[in-house]
Every structure is written in C-alpha cells, then in structure tokens.
Amino acid sequence: MRMIFVNLPVKDVARSKAFFTALGFNFNPEYSDDRTLCMIIEKNIFVMLLQEERFRDFINGDIADAMRAKEVLTCVSASSREEIDQMIAAALANGGAEWKPVQDHGFMYAGSFQDPDGHVWELVHMSAPA
Template sequence: MRMIFVNLPVKNVEASRRFFGALGFDFNPQFSNENTACMVIEENIFAMLLEHDRFKDFITGEISDATKATEVLTCLSADSRAQVDGTLAKALAAGGKPWKPILDMGPMYGCSFQDLDGHVWELMYMDQAAMAEMGEAAEASA
C-alpha cells in the first residue's frame, strides 16, 4: 500500500495546526512534535507541516516564499458543492486568504485559498453522474 506525504514549510507549526484544525483536519501524534505536525488528509495521504528550521533538514537551497511565488497547488476532492463552500468559509475565517474566484463549470465546482504561509489549496467537487452524461452526449454527437 502506498502513502503520500506532502511536505510543506510553515513559519509556526502551532498556528498551522490551529488553522487546519479549524478546517476539520486531524493530526497523527506519532509523526508530530513541537516543530512538525502530521496532518491527516485521508488514510494514506498526509501533509507534513514542518517549521522552517526542520524543513531545511530535508532540502538543499532556500525555502521559497509562497506569499510571493506559487510553488505548488494542492488540490483535494470534495464530496459536494456545500463542502467546497463550507471549507472555503472556514479557511477564510481561520485567517486564510482567497486566491482565485470560485470555479463553476457545471459538473465541476471548486475554490482555492492560501493558508497562513501562502501555500495554495484547492477544493474541487466533480459531479460524476453529470460528467458521464456530458461524455455520453459528446460521443453521441460525434
């Protein structure tokens, strides 16, 4: 079974823990300490939030400033449009910043925001049934 760990530098791990906790994420204490928080996204998907000094242990070069340049887009699926809107509202209330306008393309609906350190997070709901219907209609007209 594969796992994925997205490692992100943060200025203050406790502030990041509060921010993502307000969005409903839990943390694995086995892989967390005073300068690292292991945020559980799904059973085998984690975001390691590492304070700058700890993050530097894993890299060569400098840490990019995500408030000045986009270094990564982390997109998570959502179960509904309401979950997209609700999570965005929680992120903004917890100190996040809006990033791009809401994306509404019928069966695809999403939002994006920046966390406390400027990392971009996207949420996307995809209505699979509507997308299948669109695909079938496109095939029928071809």
C-alpha cells in the first residue's frame, strides 16, 4: 500500500498546529516533534509541516517564499459544499487568507485559501455522475 507525504516548510510549527486544528485536522504524534508536524489528511495521506530549518535538511537550494510565489497547490476533496464553505470560513477566522473565489461548475464545487505561511489549499467536492 502506498502512502503520500506532502512536505511543506512553515515558519512556526505551533502556529501551524493551531491553524490546522481549527480546521478540523488531527496529527500523528509518533511522527511529530517540536520542529515537525505530521498532519493526517486520510489513512495513507499526510502533510508534513516542517519548521524551515528542519525542511532545509531535506532540500538542496532555497526555500520558496510562498507569500510571493506558489510552489504547489494542495487540493483535498471534501464531502460536501458545506464542508468547503465551513473550512474556508475557519481558515479565514484563524489567520488564513483568501485565495480565489469559490467556483461552482454544477458537478464540481471548489474553494481555496492560503494558510499563514502562504501555502495554497484547494478544496473540491464532485457530485456523483448521473
């Protein structure tokens, strides 16, 4: 069974934990410490939020400044349109920023926000095919 680990640099692990906890995410304490958070997206999908100095241990070159340029768009499915609206509202109320307006394509409803480090998070709900 494959697993996915998305690794993102953050300036403040405690701030990131508070932000994503407010959005309803949980963390795996076995893979977390004072410089690293293992955020659980789904059974085999995780986002590693790494304090910048820890993130440097895994890369060559510079860390992209996500406030100025986008290095990745992380898209997570949602169970409903309401879940998307609620998560965006929670993100904005807890230090996140607006990204793009909500898009309603009938079969697909999508929204997005930026976390406090400027990373873009997209949310999408797709209706079952008719």
